[in-house]
Amino acid sequence: xxxxxxxxxxxxxxxxGLLGLGAEKIKAGFIYVGPIGDYGWTHAxxxxxxxxxEKYDWLETVYIESVPEGEVETYIDQLVRQGCNVIFTTSFxxxxxxxxxxxxxxNVIFAHASGFKRAPxxxxxxxxxxxxxxxxxxxxxxxxxxxxxxxxGAFPIPEVKRHISAFxxxxxxxxxxxxxxxxxxxxWYNPAAAKEATEALIAEGCDVFAFTEDSPTxxxxxxxxxxxxxxxxxxxYEFAPDYVVSGQxxxxxxxxxxxxxxxxxxxxxxxxxxxxxYWWLLAQGAVECAAVPAVVYCETACVSDTSCxxxxxxxxEISPSMVVNPVYERALKDYTINxxxxxxxxxxxxxxxxxxxxxxxxxxxxxxxxxxxxRKGNLVVPAGMWMSYDHLITMEWxxxxxxxxxxGEP
Amino acid sequence: MDLGWLxxxxxxxxxxxxxxxxxxxxxxxAERSGVVNLGVEGMMILGAYAGFAVAQTLGHPxxxxxxxxxxxxxxxxxxxxxxxxxxxxxxxxxxxxxxxGLGLAGLLGRGWEGRPLxxxxxxxxxxxxxxxxxxxxMLFVDQTILTYLGILLxxxxxxxxxxxxxxxAIRSVGESPATADSLGINVTxxxxxxxxxxxxxxxxxxxxxxxxxRPSWTEGMTAGMGxxxxxxxxxxxxxxxxxxxxAFFFGALxxxxxxxxxxxxxxxxxxxxxxxxxxxxxxxxFGGARWRRRAPGSLGVPYVRGER
Numbered sequence: 001x002x003x004x005x006x007x008x009x010x011x012x013x014x015x016x017g018l019l020g021l022g023a024e025k026i027k028a029g030f031i032y033v034g035p036i037g038d039y040g041w042t043h044a045x046x047x048x049x050x051x052x053x054e055k056y057d058w059l060e061t062v063y064i065e066s067v068p069e070g071e072v073e074t075y076i077d078q079l080v081r082q083g084c085n086v087i088f089t090t091s092f093x094x095x096x097x098x099x100x101x102x103x104x105x106x107n108v109i110f111a112h113a114s115g116f117k118r119a120p121x122x123x124x125x126x127x128x129x130x131x132x133x134x135x136x137x138x139x140x141x142x143x144x145x146x147x148x149x150x151x152x153g154a155f156p157i158p159e160v161k162r163h164i165s166a167f168x169x170x171x172x173x174x175x176x177x178x179x180x181x182x183x184x185x186x187x188w189y190n191p192a193a194a195k196e197a198t199e200a201l202i203a204e205g206c207d208v209f210a211f212t213e214d215s216p217t218x219x220x221x222x223x224x225x226x227x228x229x230x231x232x233x234x235x236x237y238e239f240a241p242d243y244v245v246s247g248q249x250x251x252x253x254x255x256x257x258x259x260x261x262x263x264x265x266x267x268x269x270x271x272x273x274x275x276x277x278y279w280w281l282l283a284q285g286a287v288e289c290a291a292v293p294a295v296v297y298c299e300t301a302c303v304s305d306t307s308c309x310x311x312x313x314x315x316x317e318i319s320p321s322m323v324v325n326p327v328y329e330r331a332l333k334d335y336t337i338n339x340x341x342x343x344x345x346x347x348x349x350x351x352x353x354x355x356x357x358x359x360x361x362x363x364x365x366x367x368x369x370x371x372x373x374x375r376k377g378n379l380v381v382p383a384g385m386w387m388s389y390d391h392l393i394t395m396e397w398x399x400x401x402x403x404x405x406x407x408g409e410p
Numbered sequence: 411m412d413l414g415w416l417x418x419x420x421x422x423x424x425x426x427x428x429x430x431x432x433x434x435x436x437x438x439x440a441e442r443s444g445v446v447n448l449g450v451e452g453m454m455i456l457g458a459y460a461g462f463a464v465a466q467t468l469g470h471p472x473x474x475x476x477x478x479x480x481x482x483x484x485x486x487x488x489x490x491x492x493x494x495x496x497x498x499x500x501x502x503x504x505x506x507x508x509x510x511g512l513g514l515a516g517l518l519g520r521g522w523e524g525r526p527l528x529x530x531x532x533x534x535x536x537x538x539x540x541x542x543x544x545x546x547x548m549l550f551v552d553q554t555i556l557t558y559l560g561i562l563l564x565x566x567x568x569x570x571x572x573x574x575x576x577x578x579a580i581r582s583v584g585e586s587p588a589t590a591d592s593l594g595i596n597v598t599x600x601x602x603x604x605x606x607x608x609x610x611x612x613x614x615x616x617x618x619x620x621x622x623x624r625p626s627w628t629e630g631m632t633a634g635m636g637x638x639x640x641x642x643x644x645x646x647x648x649x650x651x652x653x654x655x656x657a658f659f660f661g662a663l664x665x666x667x668x669x670x671x672x673x674x675x676x677x678x679x680x681x682x683x684x685x686x687x688x689x690x691x692x693x694x695x696f697g698g699a700r701w702r703r704r705a706p707g708s709l710g711v712p713y714v715r716g717e718r
Contacts, residue, residue, distance in 0.1 A: 037523035038628070190633055217624055405671045407677065
């Protein structure tokens with residue numbers, strides 16, 4: 001190939017790229033780190049992908065699953081060749097590969113989940129659970145009889161530590177002497193480890209459970225012993241209908257929807273994303289505190305947001321979300337505390353009151369509202385202050401009430 | 411330290427050790443006949459998948475375990491066909507079986523993810539024995555029937571291997587197939603049967619995971635247990651009785667790696683079971699003559715009549 005031809009080819013490719021962006025149609029590629037059947041992180045992203053794909057005529061989506069973190073660039077090349085003009089990479093480990101690819105393909109829009117590197121054509125996004133964990137903590141504090149709540153954690157990284165501390169602050173708000181006992185399994189997904197960690201916590205007297213791990217193991221093990229727990233990431237209610245009190249649910253589709261519509265309307269382009277960072281919480285509806293979400297999605301054809309009342313005779317149905325499992329409603333209503341801000345109040349009412357404060361667009365409460373002390377007694381958030389986003393995503397300390405190992409504790 | 415510690419550690423060691431025990435007993439027989447099968451992980455995951463799918467469909471955990479056993483046998487016979495009949499490299503064939511099993515189970519399991527098993531294999535309380543203080547809660551509650559069957563099986567397999575003519579046949583095929591052959595023992599049949607038994611037991615071990623231990627299916631749920639089985643086979647020096655305490659000792663280590671987190675750095679504890687496996691291999695490597703003498707003499711070597 002001589003020089004002229006090369007120039008022509010490059011020019012043609014660039015033109016195609018530009019046309020692709022300008023055109024009505026968006027082809028979005030999703031790169032997943034795990035299998036879509038993991039029932040955790042990747043599963044949730046894929047459910048979201050199908051929802052937005054179904055919703056918009058101008059949108060076409062493709063995905064590649066189980067991509068090793070070091071090889072993401074190769075797969076990005078492949079998606080670009082297939083004509084994708086928007087690419088989502090959904091694992092923290094994809095950060096450098098995505099950033100490098102964003103430099104090489106200036107006409108493609110990139111969005112990277114859970115990272116912090118941005119470029120004019122690369123945004124970041126995250127749906128975070130810390131408010132939801134706090135709400136779950138309020139319920140756990142009321143339900144524990146032994147004063148020991150168990151928590152099975154994946155890795156001792158800031159994200160998980162933030163969730164455990166928010167959870168513990170919730171537990172302590174209604175039960176000032178309760179402790180949250182933590183065990184780490186050093187894996188995002190390892191059912192056997194999650195099972196033995198739960199058994200170890202049970203042997204130590206814990207009687208309510210929350211966790212960060214991509215399988216319903218903790219819920220199943222706790223239920224076998226008749227103990228309540230909180231689901232994580234995907235709806236886990238059906239694994240133990242009598243024992244899942246509530247849980248943390250994610251709605252990535254809310255973020256995907258917003259981002260893709262803004263690209264479609266020309267608000268986001270390949271030149272103005274350097275400061276676009278979604279950090280979406282309860283107020284934006286990106287996460288939900290519930291045992292069962294408002295709409296139960298099905299595995300195949302039944303995926304749509306509103307009108308899927310048994311479109312194909314499968315499990316699809318529309319029902320309001322179950323924030324608190326009715327089995328535990330009585331116990332939470334009967335458990336009243338003398339709250340410094342609200343006077344005598346039941347935990348059930350407190351949960352909804354706090355929930356409304358989070359859901360209010362001008363959020364009026366934060367779990368880490370100062371004064372907050374870590375478990376060593378240091379003041380980490382001064383009275384009246386909230387934690388900044390930068391502090392939240394880098395926090396390493398353990399809230400007072402956390403018991404057990406805490407690698408990397410300052 | 412109160413007795414509660416001991417009770418829960420032993421009880422969890424038994425529950426976690428079951429798939430390891432079944433898998434190890436099978437691998438001991440395969441290796442005693444001279445065939446290394448590194449496909450244990452693959453056979454276990456196929457067993458786990460088949461066990462879950464069939465139990466869920468037919469509504470009884472027993473059918474699930476039978477299916478797990480059958481699938482294990484099929485996978486093992488394939489390994490036997492390649493290594494005994496075609497005399498392919500046993501290590502390569504075994505590794506291929508592991509990769510194939512993980513991939514196939516993951517693919518077939520797609521639609522079954524995220525659903526609890528409606529009919530798990532329940533735990534039993536042994537009447538009257540459960541009433542014994544300390545020993546009762548330690549050994550006779552919270553276990554499935556597979557715990558006791560596994561121990562019984564280990565004893566039976568030991569008797570067969572060391573006290574019967576069949577056992578002599580199996581061991582001589584593993585030591586010196588040429589000699590066995592000249593004595594009129596059908597080397598091919600013995601090896602096929604032993605490898606198939608290995609697959610059956612590994613399949614049941616995998617089925618235990620998805621039908622009893624954690625009654626649901628998830629991709630990759632064996633999480634490396636097959637490799638622990640390979641190490642335990644050496645640790646037990648190819649002796650079914652030693653496999654019992656090897657498997658349960660490993661189970662105890664695994665449980666303690668979470669239990670002790672309050673006192674010891676979790677990073678170190680996480681290494682403990684695997685460091686133990688490496689240690690076993692190192693000791694068996696160095697450990698000199700005694701251990702080496704125990705290994706079947708023709709382990710890993712295909713038999714061709716008339717060659718030596």
